[in-house]
Amino acid sequence: MNSKLLTDIITSPDSNNTITKSDLKKVFLRSIPMEFTWNYERQMSLGYCYAILPVLKKIYKNDPEKLRDAMVRHMEFYNTTPFIITFPLGITAAQELENATNPDFDVDQIATVKTAMMGPLAGIGDSFFWGTLRVLGTGIGTSLAIQGNFLGVILYLLIFNVPHFLMRYAGTFLGYNLGTGFLKKLEQSGSMQLLTYGAAIIGLMVAGSMTAEMVYLTLNIPVGVGKTATTLQAILDGIVPGLVPLGIFGLVYWALKKGMKPLTLTFLLMIIGILGAWLGILA
Structure with a gap:
């Protein structure tokens, strides 16, 4: 050099x-x-x-x-x-x-x-x-x-x-x-x-790429019955891929802007994830 x-x-x-x-x-x-x-x-x-x-x-x-x-x-x-x-x-x-x-x-x-x-x-x-x-x-x-x-x-x-x-x-x-x-x-x-x-x-x-790659959420809510049955996640992905992670990101951003503490928000998301998986709402 x-x-x-x-x-x-x-x-x-x-x-x-x-x-x-x-x-x-x-x-x-x-x-x-x-x-x-x-x-x-x-x-x-x-x-x-x-x-x-x-x-x-x-x-x-x-x-x-x-x-x-x-x-x-x-x-x-x-x-x-x-x-x-x-x-x-x-x-x-x-x-x-x-x-x-x-x-x-x-x-x-x-x-x-x-x-x-x-x-x-x-x-x-x-x-x-x-x-x-x-x-x-x-x-x-x-x-x-x-x-x-x-x-x-x-x-x-x-x-x-x-x-x-x-x-x-x-x-x-x-x-x-x-x-x-x-x-x-x-x-x-x-x-x-x-x-x-x-x-x-x-x-x-x-920032947009990081949101799509680092935010994971899959809805396991069934829609329809029989052979035509699908999931709400598949329907949303068909409209706009990554719409659910984007929505979660928006909610978190809004909560931070409203003054919610990051640590509080982290524990809240953990609780929602655990309960959602236990109830079968989240995959």
Whole structure:
């Protein structure tokens, strides 16, 4: 990697708002335990906020209210491949710096760009690390381990983790430098609104896909008798596939907007699922 890319120091008009190589290294190190705080409510949000926090504290150190808003902003739902999480973290750092120094910056772009990257990065990262690198390392390590060679364990760890940490480290600086230069070009060309609109569309597509893939509910209510008998689920799927999960998602979203606690809602859904299965309403 170009050494200049790693040693560049981007300074804003306010000398207090300076992101250095040292700051980005803190982001890299704090990204390592990203999965330790994974949870079902917001998944990687807490780890993401923890990783970006040193940069936020430096950028907004003279404005506690903006620091609070930034921390809340990065506690929103987020999930992607942890091995390349530093790439969006670097871009986020660049966007937060731009937000602190540019009064015309649209702060909603930060969440929009993050969400737009979530799906594509997950597809690339999962395919490479889980689907390729892990299988390769396991194959080589296992072939030696079954012969009683302890080198198999070491080789597995090296084959998987050396590329992982190199990519994680480089992704921090690559994301930051890309984000800084890209934002300036967009501002100069006047294409920022177009980017935001496109990223918002991608983000909605990602959220919709996650709803269809991660929400499971099958109604087991019979309709009709004899050979013509079917189920309510089959009828609804014939009208709009995935209509029932979408309806449940809408109800959960509405309940959260009304102020219901996520934990309370989780237990309520568990009770409904158990009772529905026991009564035969849910398959």
